[in-house]
Amino acid sequence: MKKSIALLPGDGIGKEVVEATVEILKAIGEQFNHQFQFNYGLIGGDAIDQKGNPLPEETIAICKESDAIILGAVGGPKWDHNPVELRPERGLLALRKELDLFANLRPIKTFESLLDSSPLKKEYVDGVDFVIVRELTGGLYFGKPSERIVRDGEDAVVDTLLYKRYEIERILVSAFEIAQKRRKHVTSVDKANVLESSRVWREVAEEVAARYPDVTLEHMLVDNAAMQLIRSPRQFDVIATENMFGDILSDEASMITGSLGMLSSASLSSGGLHLYEPVHGSAPDIAGQNIANPIATILSAATLLRQSFGLEEEAKAIEKAVENVLNSGKRTADLAEGGKSISTKQMSEEIINALADDQDIINIIETYS
């Protein structure tokens, strides 16, 4: 199978985790006889430095010519005081909007061998398996006006939380579709006791729920949801929420798994060209040290193979190799709790070795050859 993947490493550890992931994809390509073509593009701070634009036209073209996209992360202190149009994050937001990547799926699933790595007690995180369905192209991130103003003679500022009804409906439909294939429970998270946008969100959730009688809908206020994620995370199956709430709750939820470096995500579009990215950022505090955990990006690539290319066995092979390496006790620094750790590159190599050692994969390859 010939398939092309746009690679947008971005800034900081984005480059390191994407490089580690490319090695895994090359290994999978060799083992399963696929030719993945990699098309590199600039985004974020690097793109500002080289092209004067956080999302150059060439990068959009590279993405549109590819079958799927992998993004590392953007941002860093170097660009933090730039004017708004020249911030790295603008590049990522513009790409999400340009490709209509409206549904961001962020699975939170604990690995048996990492139960002790969570700051939460083992008995609370054991068996956690839910997905946050985050709306990604609307809400406070994109509403206009968003600017400094003068109000009643005072310096003031305004951001706008705007949703068109269809945007709320389509993300809730995605959440219910996903729930139907899982444990059939949607928790819709909002702030309906205060925000009008949340009251409309609730109305739409009720309407969509009526079309999925086999799925239970529960409403939860976002402040309570933040608490429930710590108190009893196993209660969740699918969490559906708007852009900003989803951003915050997913970083919080990452600690159930032990590290933000474990959380993968898929940003799905209406047009079929999807983007796969870790939940974490460019981590300037550890960038350039070859110590970042690449697993979030590697698992995002596994989801790409499954979702965009229909390569289920290959996706499972990566997921199983990651699990086997973690079972063997190998950890990057974020999970090593001050103990012995391996580097980003070594983690990637260990996962490749685990792929090569996996008897199930060898059997699959023999069946296909």
Ligand SMILES: NC(=O)c1ccc[n+]([C@@H]2O[C@H](COP(=O)([O-])OP(=O)(O)OC[C@H]3O[C@@H](n4cnc5c(N)ncnc54)[C@H](O)[C@@H]3O)[C@@H](O)[C@H]2O)c1
């Ligand atoms: N999708 C993205 O591109 C994205 C996401 C979040 C933040 N950012 C940007 O990243 C920059 C830094 O933001 P931040 O520090 O708030 O968030 P961050 O996610 O970059 O880092 C938060 C903390 O988690 C650690 N961490 C994150 N990923 C890790 C990994 N793979 N392995 C080990 N440790 C990891 C970091 O070292 C840091 O201590 C900002 O410019 C922000 O805008 C980008």
Ligand SMILES: CC(C)[C@H](C(=O)O)[C@@H](O)C(=O)O
């Ligand atoms: C970098 C930033 C714009 C981004 C977001 O807030 O969506 C990030 O935090 C994420 O979670 O992907």
Ligand SMILES: [Mg+2]
């Ligand atoms: Mg975030």
